[in-house]
Amino acid sequence: MSAFVSLRDVSHAYAGAGSALAVDGLSIDVAEGEFAAVVGPSGCGKSTLMKLATGLQFPQGGTVTVAGERVTHPVKIAGMAFQAPTLLPWRTTLDNLLLPLEIVEPYRSEMRRRKREFAARAETLLGSVGLSGQGGRFPWELSGGMQQRASLCRALIHEPKLLMLDEPFGALDAFTREELWGVIRDLHASRKITVILVTHDLREAVFLADRVFVMSARPGRVLVERHIELPRPRDLEVTFTTQFQDIVHELRAHIVKARQ
Amino acid sequence: MTMTRAQSQLLIKASPWLFTIGLVVFWEAVVRVFKIPTFFLPPPSLIAQAFAEFAGPIARNSWITLETTLIGFGLAVGFGLLLGLVVGWSRAIYAGLYPLMIGFNAIPKVALVPILVLWFGIGFIPAVLTAFLISFFPIVVNVATGLATIEPELEDVLKALGASKLDIMRKVGIPRTLPYFFGSLKVAITLAFVGSVISESVASNYGIGNLMLQAQAQFQVPLIFAGLVALAVEGIVMYALMAMLEKRMTRWAQRSGFGQN
Ligand SMILES: Nc1ncnc2c1ncn2[C@@H]1O[C@H](COP(=O)(O)OP(=O)(O)OP(=O)(O)O)[C@@H](O)[C@H]1O
Ligand SMILES: [Mg+2]
Numbered sequence: 001m002s003a004f005v006s007l008r009d010v011s012h013a014y015a016g017a018g019s020a021l022a023v024d025g026l027s028i029d030v031a032e033g034e035f036a037a038v039v040g041p042s043g044c045g046k047s048t049l050m051k052l053a054t055g056l057q058f059p060q061g062g063t064v065t066v067a068g069e070r071v072t073h074p075v076k077i078a079g080m081a082f083q084a085p086t087l088l089p090w091r092t093t094l095d096n097l098l099l100p101l102e103i104v105e106p107y108r109s110e111m112r113r114r115k116r117e118f119a120a121r122a123e124t125l126l127g128s129v130g131l132s133g134q135g136g137r138f139p140w141e142l143s144g145g146m147q148q149r150a151s152l153c154r155a156l157i158h159e160p161k162l163l164m165l166d167e168p169f170g171a172l173d174a175f176t177r178e179e180l181w182g183v184i185r186d187l188h189a190s191r192k193i194t195v196i197l198v199t200h201d202l203r204e205a206v207f208l209a210d211r212v213f214v215m216s217a218r219p220g221r222v223l224v225e226r227h228i229e230l231p232r233p234r235d236l237e238v239t240f241t242t243q244f245q246d247i248v249h250e251l252r253a254h255i256v257k258a259r260q
Numbered sequence: 261m262t263m264t265r266a267q268s269q270l271l272i273k274a275s276p277w278l279f280t281i282g283l284v285v286f287w288e289a290v291v292r293v294f295k296i297p298t299f300f301l302p303p304p305s306l307i308a309q310a311f312a313e314f315a316g317p318i319a320r321n322s323w324i325t326l327e328t329t330l331i332g333f334g335l336a337v338g339f340g341l342l343l344g345l346v347v348g349w350s351r352a353i354y355a356g357l358y359p360l361m362i363g364f365n366a367i368p369k370v371a372l373v374p375i376l377v378l379w380f381g382i383g384f385i386p387a388v389l390t391a392f393l394i395s396f397f398p399i400v401v402n403v404a405t406g407l408a409t410i411e412p413e414l415e416d417v418l419k420a421l422g423a424s425k426l427d428i429m430r431k432v433g434i435p436r437t438l439p440y441f442f443g444s445l446k447v448a449i450t451l452a453f454v455g456s457v458i459s460e461s462v463a464s465n466y467g468i469g470n471l472m473l474q475a476q477a478q479f480q481v482p483l484i485f486a487g488l489v490a491l492a493v494e495g496i497v498m499y500a501l502m503a504m505l506e507k508r509m510t511r512w513a514q515r516s517g518f519g520q521n
Contacts (some may be wrong), residue, residue: 056416076422086413090435090512099431103421158279158421 002068003029004194005053005162006161011219012048015187022048024219026062030193035188037209039202039251041259045220046198047083053196056080066162071176076104080162081168083198087139093150094135095169100158107158108173123212128183130176133142136172144171149180156187165197169204178236181207189233200250201253206230207239214254224254300337302482307489310482315473322490324458325468328384329498332391333452340396340448344403348433354404361400369394370458375448377463387459394455395448402444406437438512442506448497457491 011024023045023129030036037047051057052064055074064071066078079100087096101118111118126135129149139147152168165184168179187207188195199205205212206228214224228247230238238244291303298306311318317375347354371388376379376386410432418428420502460469468487507514 013400051416054420056419074419074422078420080417080420082413082416084413086417087437088414088417090438090510099417099423102431103418103423105428138512140512 003065004032004067005030005196006032006063006065007049007052007059008063008065010052010059012045012052012057012061014048014057023052023221025221026215028213028222030188030194030196032194033192035197035208035210037197037199037205038215039053039199039205039211039212039255040215040220041217041255042200044215044218044258046215049165049215050196050198054080054164056255075162077160078104078162078164079155079158079168080150080164081152081155083166083170085139085144085151087147087151087154089138089140090182092136092138093126093131093142094119094122096139096150097125097135097154099155100154104158109151121185122153122157123192125157126150128182129153145173145176150174152180158191159191161193163193163195164196165199167200169199169201177201177204180206182236184208185234202251203239203244204253207234207236212251214258216258224251226251232249245249272513281344290323299479299481302485307485310480310486314483314486318468318490321468321471321487322494323454324466325460325491326494328387328456328460329391329449329452329469329494332388332456333395335388335392335447336396336399336448336452339392340399340444341403342511343396344400344441345407345429347400347404348407349429354408355489360398365397368460369455373462375457376459382463383465386463387456387469390459391452391455394458395452398444398447398451399441402440404439405435405491407433432465439506439510441455442502442509445502446499446506449502450495453491453495453498487518 001153005028007026007028010026011021012020012201013019021111026049027096028036028038029048038049044102048057052059053066053071053075055064055066055071058064058072066075085094088099091099098111098118102111107114107118123132123135126132129152131146131153132148134142134150139150142150148168148171152165153164155163155168167178172180181204184197187193188208195208197205197208209228212226212228213222215221216223226247230244230247286304288305291298291301302310325439343357345356372393373386373390376389379388380389407429414432414436417430418432423431456467457469460467461473462469464470468491472484472487475487
């Protein structure tokens with residue numbers, strides 16, 4: 001089986017040819033339905049990897065394919081939660097959640113008819129991340145962590161086949177974060193979607209992912225690829241086992257090395 | 261002595277009136293104390309008298325000037341918004357039109373009035389067109405600037421959903437630009453008054469501009485000043501309307517508390 005998301009020997013520089021590379025020789029394959037996590041030092045090109053895979057940036061060298069097709073324009077099957085919440089300030093939180101449905105087919109043409117149903121779906125989704133009743137408020141009336149959770153909901157609402165999460169839990173306290181791990185884990189299990197998650201939290205990566213990729217310092221490429229054999233479904237208790245902590249320690253050693 | 265919050269709020273509310281009354285009193289006093297001839301600078305009391313005496317003509321001509329200005333302004337809003345969107349749509353159009361627009365804006369619009377008269381005769385139309393020509397520029401520039409400064413992050417949100425350029429324009433570009441647009445209306449309406457009055461005083465038989473010109477010919481200095489005051493009042497009222505509109509339409513863009521206390 002060929003990979004669902006595949007980057008082959010990709011290099012990219014933001015300022016055009018000849019300038020400093022953000023990633024170089026980056027190769028990564030993610031199978032359909034797989035949960036991949038990407039970790040690495042700050043500035044190594046993780047967000048760049050996400051933008052390349054979704055067609056928001058195009059590589060200078062190498063190839064990017066998603067669902068068997070060469071990426072030459074932004075891919076339509078992905079839901080993306082950016083590192084910053086990027087909610088539109090002139091829309092209420094609920095209307096921000098509805099945005100993907102106004103763009104993506106088939107929802108787009110049904111928007112008028114099913115608006116009420118969609119709004120109810122958005123409310124439910126907000127409830128699942130602990131934001132029930134907050135839909136009427138503007139994003140700038142929410143805390144940073146609340147905005148992040150809303151942005152996560154926006155990535156999910158159109159039920160994308162590919163979910164790209166760039167440090168979605170960065171601004172959250174440990175308890176909320178672990179609660180949301182459960183939300184993402186269940187979502188991945190029930191809908192069989194492909195997930196690529198960028199994170200700085202190694203416990204998060206090990207708990208959620210089937211495979212963890214460790215990237216080198218800039219220009220980024222994949223240094224280590226680690227299968228996580230922990231059986232699913234995983235319970236939070238698993239994070240306290242020695243097997244789990246050994247993997248975390250192992251990954252940590254890789255990152256320490258990558259930073260040097 | 262410190263003020264309570266309510267008192268300081270009251271002071272802020274009252275302060276424009278206090279300043280206006282202060283200016284009028286000061287003006288009246290200066291004219292009387294220094295015995296300035298009224299044909300040079302009439303005191304407010306005399307201007308008020310002229311207002312009462314010529315209430316009919318002032319009202320009629322104010323109305324004509326207002327009408328002229330608003331039609332010209334309306335054209336400027338429509339055309340300016342459209343051109344701004346077109347200019348903001350593509351870098352090539354932006355680069356191509358920008359020098360032309362700068363050049364056009366540098367032309368004193370009063371120099372265009374004779375040409376307009378040549379084409380349309382004296383009266384209503386050249387005044388409307390002058391108001392239009394002088395006021396559309398800030399709207400175009402602001403709308404184009406709003407589009408040009410869209411945060412790439414917000415654009416990416418839409419692109420990542422597979423949105424077309426038109427979608428991005430509708431969902432991000434236009435809403436993001438509205439504060440710039442409404443902000444420019446305040447400037448444009450004031451300029452529109454300048455345009456219509458210029459044209460009226462050069463090439464029309466109606467309007468406040470024309471009224472002032474005739475008053476000047478007959479050496480009725482208080483009436484000239486009465487005309488100025490009428491214009492100022494119209495200008496303030498329209499400006500306030502635009503400011504109110506701006507506030508109502510773009511609440512999200514005014515969440516900063518900067519300058520509010
Ligand atoms: N829009 C941009 N223009 C120019 N350079 C950029 C841009 N975005 C990122 N870069 C550069 O590319 C490199 C990789 O950035 P990227 O955002 O992918 O890092 P990251 O791994 O996501 O870091 P972090 O963990 O801090 O989010 C960085 O050195 C950064 O300076
Ligand atoms: Mg990043």
